Amino acid sequence: MSNGCPLEDPLLTERVDKLDGKHRMASQLIQDLNVIDTISHVTRERIPERYVHAKGVGAFGVFEVTNKDFTASDYTDAKFLNATGKKTRLFARFSTVAGERGYPDTVRDTKGAAFKFYTEEGNLDWLFLNPEIFLIRDPAKFPSLVHATKRDPASNLPDANMFWDYFNNHPEGYNALMRIFSDEGTPKSYSRMQASSVHCYTFTKKKQDQSWEHTLVRIKLVPDPAIDPDNDYFDLDAATTMAGKDPDWLTRVLYAQISQAQKDPVKNKYPAWKVMAQIVKDPSISPVNIFDATKILPDTVFPWKEFGKITLTECPQNFFTQVEQAGFNPANIVPGWDISPDPRTSEPVHFIHTTALTSKPVLQIRLFAYGDTQRYRLGVNNDQLPTNRPCSYVYSPTRRDGAYNMTNYANARNYIRNDDNSIPPSNYNISFLHWSGSLERFKSVMETMDYTQCNDHYLSMTLKLQENFVTNVAASLSTAQIPTQEKSLDIFKLINSDLAEEIKEALTLRIYVNKRLADTTVGVEAGAEQPHEVGYVPPTAPDPSTGVVNDLFKKM
Numbered sequence: 147m148s149n150g151c152p153l154e155d156p157l158l159t160e161r162v163d164k165l166d167g168k169h170r171m172a173s174q175l176i177q178d179l180n181v182i183d184t185i186s187h188v189t190r191e192r193i194p195e196r197y198v199h200a201k202g203v204g205a206f207g208v209f210e211v212t213n214k215d216f217t218a219s220d221y222t223d224a225k226f227l228n229a230t231g232k233k234t235r236l237f238a239r240f241s242t243v244a245g246e247r248g249y250p251d252t253v254r255d256t257k258g259a260a261f262k263f264y265t266e267e268g269n270l271d272w273l274f275l276n277p278e279i280f281l282i283r284d285p286a287k288f289p290s291l292v293h294a295t296k297r298d299p300a301s302n303l304p305d306a307n308m309f310w311d312y313f314n315n316h317p318e319g320y321n322a323l324m325r326i327f328s329d330e331g332t333p334k335s336y337s338r339m340q341a342s343s344v345h346c347y348t349f350t351k352k353k354q355d356q357s358w359e360h361t362l363v364r365i366k367l368v369p370d371p372a373i374d375p376d377n378d379y380f381d382l383d384a385a386t387t388m389a390g391k392d393p394d395w396l397t398r399v400l401y402a403q404i405s406q407a408q409k410d411p412v413k414n415k416y417p418a419w420k421v422m423a424q425i426v427k428d429p430s431i432s433p434v435n436i437f438d439a440t441k442i443l444p445d446t447v448f449p450w451k452e453f454g455k456i457t458l459t460e461c462p463q464n465f466f467t468q469v470e471q472a473g474f475n476p477a478n479i480v481p482g483w484d485i486s487p488d489p490r491t492s493e494p495v496h497f498i499h500t501t502a503l504t505s506k507p508v509l510q511i512r513l514f515a516y517g518d519t520q521r522y523r524l525g526v527n528n529d530q531l532p533t534n535r536p537c538s539y540v541y542s543p544t545r546r547d548g549a550y551n552m553t554n555y556a557n558a559r560n561y562i563r564n565d566d567n568s569i570p571p572s573n574y575n576i577s578f579l580h581w582s583g584s585l586e587r588f589k590s591v592m593e594t595m596d597y598t599q600c601n602d603h604y605l606s607m608t609l610k611l612q613e614n615f616v617t618n619v620a621a622s623l624s625t626a627q628i629p630t631q632e633k634s635l636d637i638f639k640l641i642n643s644d645l646a647e648e649i650k651e652a653l654t655l656r657i658y659v660n661k662r663l664a665d666t667t668v669g670v671e672a673g674a675e676q677p678h679e680v681g682y683v684p685p686t687a688p689d690p691s692t693g694v695v696n697d698l699f700k701k702m
């Protein structure tokens with residue numbers, strides 16, 4: 147029993163019974179302490195799933211400093227990076243984003259790759275994405291983005307019309323969609339997938355004259371061995387089939403790769419990534435705003451350089467305590483690794499290329515959002531859970547009590563004295579931002595560069611990926627309403643008019659096929675969630691021109 151007392155037999159129940167003719171009747175007794183105890187525990191087993199990235203798989207591994215193309219300690223004081231060959235234990239979690247905890251892994255989606263480095267100076271969390279850019283640059287759009295990519299509020303079905311309608315109204319997301327709708331959006335394995343920091347972070351280093359040097363970096367993980375774009379991704383049909391055959395495919399494959407490598411590390415490789423950085427010494431030479439999360443930084447200007455390697459070597463022992471209770475947070479940083487970029491690293495930088503320092507507020511709102519959601523999802527003491535607990539020890543006497551406190555510093559003093567910090571730690575970060583200005587009410591606008599990068603990416607795809615991109619977009623768009631399809635085609639025209647033409651043709655064919663299949667009892671072709679006739683308006687997604695929506699907005 148939960149009080150530690152042994153039971154005669156956990157399957158016995160206490161009841162009052164009587165013989166009624168041939169049958170024995172029984173009434174369960176509330177005084178049956180064991181059954182009441184276990185039932186009331188089981189009915190509280192579920193905790194809220196993550197608001198996004200709910201479905202995931204975790205593994206333990208190691209980060210090793212390789213310093214192959216540059217020496218990290220030239221730029222940062224972070225102790226885990228201070229010597230070639232130095233290893234740090236880590237925990238990784240890979241996830242899909244829009245689907246719920248039981249959603250099929252191979253449905254097209256952004257993917258998350260989160261890492262918790264248990265460094266000697268505290269935990270450093272990396273929360274990375276595939277693709278290497280994000281879908282928004284205005285934090286206020288996040289709730290709309292998530293709602294539009296999840297389920298329709300009335301039908302509770304994923305809704306292609308809602309999805310495309312959202313992006314047609316916020317087309318800065320198309321650059322990421324170019325990647326998500328290529329077969330990159332359906333990788334065969336998490337270990338055959340790149341992941342990127344998206345934002346710039348900052349390496350910090352104290353110089354001999356005691357001043358601080360700050361260097362902006364974007365980080366990317368590149369699978370080792372390198373990706374083969376024509377073989378490492380599922381095409382639409384294969385991904386759709388796999389979603390039915392094995393909804394947990396990506397999870398299963400990661401476990402299998404690790405356990406096969408454990409059995410025979412020569413024949414089977416552990417999942418591994420090279421850790422690369424784009425070092426931005428002079429932001430003014432960038433053709434795009436380096437703080438814009440919807441843009442890549444061209445590698446012709448900022449080449450990728452390798453400085454580390456991540457290898458995953460251990461499957462979790464317990465999914466709930468190690469994976470589900472993991473709380474990653476970009477605010478978990480260590481000395482030598484900082485959040486906020488300083489545009490004044492050299493000469494003052496004038497961002498003539500885009501409208502503002504658009505990405506920073508996204509990262510800043512994230513610094514708030516993760517701790518906040520984890521206090522709700524896991525409780526105020528989630529940092530004490532085994533998977534989140536740092537291996538370094540920092541005495542923090544005012545962090546006391548709260549639900550499920552597991553340490554609480556016993557009888558130690560619970561307040562801070564002025565002289566407690568008389569000997570400062572040898573390594574720490576100081577904030578280096580200098581702001582002066584007035585409050586601004588900001589919403590980003592679309593620029594030519596937004597479409598240029600979309601086209602650059604399309605042209606960089608292999609022929610197979612280009613063809614499949616057209617198929618993938620058509621399959622999804624064919625189930626949206628006609629005005630939504632037309633608006634999307636207008637946006638593709640701004641990206642590349644030939645591509646728009648190809649999508650249009652594929653779309654016409656797909657709508658015809660959907661309709662023909664819907665007329666038979668065979669079902670709908672892979673990727674088309676709902677049969678969709680021309681002129682058909684799904685009841686759950688009212689045409690924006692109808693009074694239903696207009697009335698609603700008038701009331702707001």
Ligand code: HEM
Nearest residue numbers: 196197199239258259260273274275280288343344515519
């Ligand atoms: C306004 C922007 C964003 C907000 C408000 C936001 C919020 C969230 C929230 C609430 C979660 C669930 C966390 C939990 O329950 O533990 C989450 C998960 C995650 N987010 Fe974000 N996010 C944003 C943008 C981004 C970006 C730009 C990236 C990557 C560069 C990212 C990477 C991740 C990853 C990898 C996870 C999964 C963490 C895990 O495996 O537990 N997010 N995000």
